[in-house]
Amino acid sequence: MVATPLNQGRQQYERSSLAELSDTTTAKTPGQQIAVDLRRTIDHFVPDLYVRLENVVDPRARRGYTMTEILLGCLFMFICKQGSRNAMNLDRDNTIFAQNFEKLFGKRLPHMDTVDDVLVLLDNHELERLKASLVATLIEKKVFGKYRLLGSLYRVAVDGTGIMTVDEGHCAHCLKRESKNGVTTYFHNILEAKLITPNGFAISLATEWIENPETYEKQDCELKAFQRLADKLKGFFPRLPICVHADGSTPIRPSSRSARPIIGVSSLPSRTAILSLSGKKSKWSF
Numbered sequence: 682m683v684a685t686p687l688n689q690g691r692q693q694y695e696r697s698s699l700a701e702l703s704d705t706t707t708a709k710t711p712g713q714q715i716a717v718d719l720r721r722t723i724d725h726f727v728p729d730l731y732v733r734l735e736n737v738v739d740p741r742a743r744r745g746y747t748m749t750e751i752l753l754g755c756l757f758m759f760i761c762k763q764g765s766r767n768a769m770n771l772d773r774d775n776t777i778f779a780q781n782f783e784k785l786f787g788k789r790l791p792h793m794d795t796v797d798d799v800l801v802l803l804d805n806h807e808l809e810r811l812k813a814s815l816v817a818t819l820i821e822k823k824v825f826g827k828y829r830l831l832g833s834l835y836r837v838a839v840d841g842t843g844i845m846t847v848d849e850g851h852c853a854h855c856l857k858r859e860s861k862n863g864v865t866t867y868f869h870n871i872l873e874a875k876l877i878t879p880n881g882f883a884i885s886l887a888t889e890w891i892e893n894p895e896t897y898e899k900q901d902c903e904l905k906a907f908q909r910l911a912d913k914l915k916g917f918f919p920r921l922p923i924c925v926h927a928d929g930s931t932p933i934r935p936s937s938r939s940a941r942p943i944i945g946v947s948s949l950p951s952r953t954a955i956l957s958l959s960g961k962k963s964k965w966s967f
């Protein structure tokens with residue numbers, strides 16, 4: 682292997698990869714078993730996880746922790762279902778907890794305020810690319826193959842959801858609506874595309890903010906956001922055969938004269954079917 686900086690970095694992280702520790706960790710309690718299972722799951726499906734985490738473009742000028750440590754700490758907070766950064770920090774203050782983390786992952790656990798400082802600077806697209814690459818690996822390894830519709834189509838649910846609502850403007854990009862009595866509410870929504878399975882998995886493939894630009898004539902909306910989301914899906918998964926499951930408000934329902942969806946189909950992955958659910962009616966198009 683040529684000793685490029687990337688390869689040197691890769692060798693460094695492979696040396697400290699999870700695989701070295703998994704066989705030496707013996708679980709004695711259910712909690713330990715979960716931790717060991719988590720390690721083994723990562724080893725099995727994404728043994729190069731540390732390389733991928735380290736390849737996320739680091740926005741910092743000064744770097745105390747590696748990107749792998751920052752992102753791994755962040756992921757672990759969510760895996761542990763911690764209610765807040767403070768709750769995670771309290772666990773981190775427990776010496777045994779911190780030691781177990783290092784034993785399990787071979788990495789230091791950063792303070793969650795440090796993690797937050799990095800995430801504030803980090804380009805959203807970096808994390809979204811990472812997420813898509815991880816899901817693509819699971820798809821390549823046929824983890825979801827048995828859940829395909831008609832034996833070939835991955836089910837992708839697309840829908841909007843609210844993230845936050847406030848009484849006063851929170852930023853320049855807030856959406857806003859005015860009630861009948863003249864009260865203005867400000868809010869943020871996202872449009873999500875999730876890989877779904879009949880046994881209840883819902884795995885994010887791509888996320889698009891529905892938000893206003895600095896200046897605008899008409900507010901951003903689900904229709905415009907769908908086009909951007911479709912572009913993302915096609916970019917991340919260009920040849921993935923999918924069936925989009927969408928509700929009646931999503932602008933991809935087939936028109937009455939054509940089986941072609943109204944917009945977005947040219948942006949979606951090349952082998953896409955649409956299942957549009959509106960009330961009790963369902964429509965198909967290919």
Ligand SMILES: [Zn+2]
Binds near residue numbers: 850851852868869
């Ligand atoms: Zn805002």
